[in-house]
Amino acid sequence: MAPEPPLLSMSGITKSFPGVRALDGVDLDVQAGEVHCLLGQNGAGKSTLIKVLAGAHQPDDGVIRWRGEPVTLRSPIAAMRLGIATIYQELDLVEHLSVAENVHLGHEPTTAGFVVRGRAAKEATGRLLRRLGHPEVDPGRLVGELSAAQQQIVSMARALSHDVRLIVMDEPSAALDPDEVDNLFRIVGGLTADGVAVVYISHRLEEIRRIGDRVTVLKDGRAVAGGLPAKSTPTREVVALMTGRTVEYVFPERPAPPPGDGGTPVLQVRGLARDGEFEPLDLEVRAGEIVGLAGLVGSGRSEILETVYGARRPTAGQVLVDGRPLRPGSVRAAVRAGLGLAPEERKAQALLMLESVTRNVSVSSLSRFARAGWIDRGAERAAARAATRELSLRPDNPAVPVRTLSGGNQQKAVLARWLLRGCRVLLLDEPTRGVDVGARAELYAVVRRLADEGLAVLLVSSEVPEVLGLADRVLVLREGRVVHTAPAPALDEHRVLDLVMEGSQAS
Amino acid sequence: MTQHASPPRDSADTVAPAGRTPAWRGLRARADVRTLSLLGVLAALVVIGGVTKPDEFLDTRNLQLVLTQASVIGVVTVGMTFVITSGGIDLSVGAIVALASVWATTVATQEYGFGGILFTAVLVGLGCGLVNGLLVAYGGMVPFIATLAMLASARGLALQITDGRTQIVTVDGVLSLGERDSYLLGIPPLVLVFALVTVLGWLVLNRTTFGRRTVAVGGNAEAARLAGIDVRRQRLYLYLLSGLCCGIAAFLLVVLSGSGQNTNGNLYELDAIAAAIIGGTLLSGGRGTITGSVLGVLIFTTITDIFALNNLQSDVQQIAKGAIIVAAVLVQRRTASTT
């Protein structure tokens, strides 16, 4: 035990959400004046961890010590009182208020307790902005009129307007130009020189090398390495830590002759593009084939799937099913032609949480059970039951509300919907997000079986091993562009990570 | 490889896995509890009415009276329930009732007799509903604003048509429908219409693709869209349906009051919303119950009846109404939070 206890020490932090264990006994030590980097793939638990630290989530188990004293962070205000400030990736600023008002939101300088001293707030804000190297931002301007980078500065000024001892930055460089990133690093350096600790989250290894002191790597809700030296740990080792399996997934075997060789493709995408999201894209998926799209957040993966599905209107190109072009921007046309989407945000985009499994499964095929609009509920139940059994959905009772299901079984309910509809092309967006580790293998088997039965599957995942393990062919995306295409067996995880991170390292 | 290698295909269809108390049982029980508690409130009111005014309250004529007074707002509430279930709101129902009732009772319309009045009321209701629907579904307007605009315009147009005057109905066929001679087996025709609308509404919401899509749109519009439902068309139809109900209600009101007036349907929007919410329809959408809405209407009408029979004044009535709304919503929140 060091004589001086660390500023922050989290140990054994555990947090579960229905169906997922987001954090599983995570330890994290942060010293005053250091830049401590958190690394991990999507879904590794970084966001949950910083929300616990910000007081937004209450851990199920574990101890948080602040300067050696055990503390409970009951609310964001409690965390702020201790001196913990968080700058989220999605900035939480009020667009219709001025910079100064945003900075002092909730703790406005007042006279007699309630008269807001606007001038004092503006002056204090001006000082903070100069300290952050952005004297050009006018404290009186509306935040909505500022650029993304300037808004981030405002967010940071807000954090610094409190007596802050520890500042958490969630991917602060994601929205910044290179010179703005330099300024950010200068600010971080200034903060640490003042003894403020910074918890820095980024995908970009190169940034971590530049400003980080120590690195903690998260993987599947566990800290697989804590307190590694940021400058000297080899990249290969960091990547291995990020990707190394704590649980070995069992991927189903691929059919002996690679599927889809020859034969006409079911799904053809020709020159499909959306300005600002992804560049013209060509791809084909044949019956029985699983094609994977691998890429980081912001690489345009989900946007591509949703555009193929008609949920977004393309700016160019077309989608063909069985050689016939679909009406662009029409989900109904896509569904009629045999497309089915299992979206990334299952609860927000796919499920009717108040309804039973049966009704969630039948919702896309209602007219099949209806005569003159009248639903034959017996037929509906039987069909939903058959579809859910086909996928071994648990519990084996489609009358239960879908919200009582685990993540994996909710995903199966979505797949059963398209199975019942008799779709030809399945679009899977992050199919195992929020699905616990044990259930993933089963889901993989289901997807492969559906492909074997003749479906064309287009898969998107930020988890590289998933794409490599499940898909037959892989397209690697970076910033809205396909940078590599290869049969899955010809690729490995490091190669793909190199490809997707190349661009960001260059910046 | 898979955890559940062989699903138990032999298990009986309706049997839940043994040894567990599935959560859905609780949910279904709660839904029943909600209806039962509404029936309990109604029963308690009947007891109060029966004790305080046994002769006047426990009387066939009083039953006819309560049901008749519930008919107009009841029909409006059935339409409102659909709209709220879909996650929308229709603030213009009272104004549409007013407009439809005055348009149907102008001198020119009355020349066409019974059919002319009925046809005009329904057509005006549908027309307003169509405008609401187009604004919400295809104009991208928030339902609150679109229907608020309709409220203002329809009331204004109703005033313009009547010039603030009461339009007396002189068509005998319409007038006699509201009188005792036309009761069928003791049931007023207005109540028959209300019952018919209720039954049809229940069937449409619970047994048809239309109802299912309504619930889906209200529960999660994005999910409904991505599931291939034409969310916009559905919304259009829903406001049309609400307008249709307003048109029917306007006709009933013309029959009941023997006149058309631009002040008709005053604050119907609030009464209908309150009845639907008390009945258990979620204001945020995704769950709706016609049974609950109708019980809500009956509870309000019965309270009014008991208060009037006991000669209590309107201030006390309003306070009681407010208290009941708050109590009902609190109970609903409690049941929701135990979910």
Added chain:
Amino acid sequence: MSHRTSRRGLLFGTAAVSAGALLAGCTSNDTKDESSAAGGTRPAADDKPGKHVTIGFAGPQADHGWLNAINDNAEQRAKKYADVSLEITEGSNDTAQQIGQIETLINKKVDVLVVLPADGKALTQVGLKAMRAGIPVVNLDRIFNTPQAYRCWIGGDNYGMGLSAGHYIGEKLKGKSGARVIELAGLDNLELTKQRTQGFDDALKNYPNIRKVARQAAEFTVESGQAKMAQLLQAQPRFDALWNHDDDQGVGALRAIEQAGRDDFLMVGGAGALSAFQAIKQDNGVLKATVLYPPTMAASAIDLARALGQGKGVGGLAEFEIPSSITLYSAVVDKDNVDQYMPTGFR
């Protein structure tokens, strides 16, 4: 004497300053004699063109038969005079909007203002403003907060309405022991409803044989009149008389009475709608009388405004100046005098 002759029989006359001595010698008896001698011509105003007067008229939105009649009365009356032009605003129930409309009229420099405020208290300030700008204000019915805000107030008598109705019913039920009376009031939120009920109750105190057994408030609408009356009829299987505050809601009340098949009581209405007059004349239903809240007050207000604009007084009164306040009598209209009032009935 020639001056006096010229004034004879006229509602409004010249109030020449030089005639002061003459008028001072004129007793009230003389005047009464003169006017009664003039007989039926009394309501007619002086049609002789005088100085041109521009009258600004601002009223609330005519969403009720009575308010509509107010506008009609004002317009018709103004048309009668060649020397009057009427600037009438779009009626509004929005206080702010009405203030704006009146300010526009002030800026246009109308000679006299006639204002029926949507809300008397809220419009007091703009009344004061007009008065300060030298524009006399005739305040119609809904009274401003302070007499400084108007030159003359003319309006109905809500308390008097209740009194008249109560007395009429009292006389009709005289000698009937244990008589039961019910009241269908107007919108309870309004002070005028309370005043009407108070007058009614006070009048009934004179008749110890009568007891008011029930009161329900409707909302001045046909719909509410039907609903509340239906309830009252169910609650009171036997009663002898009913006073309904408002003939508009009375349409609904009569409908409810008809639907219940009841005819065992007498009904008195309020306000003076044409449909009520017609029913009284036909005398085949329960409605036997109605107490007036006459919309003709708007016509009188135009007369007053014209007189103010021309610097004249009111005929029939000894004073040079028109009164600062005129409360109208709430007459009872029944079968005997309904023909006389028929033209004033509003639809």
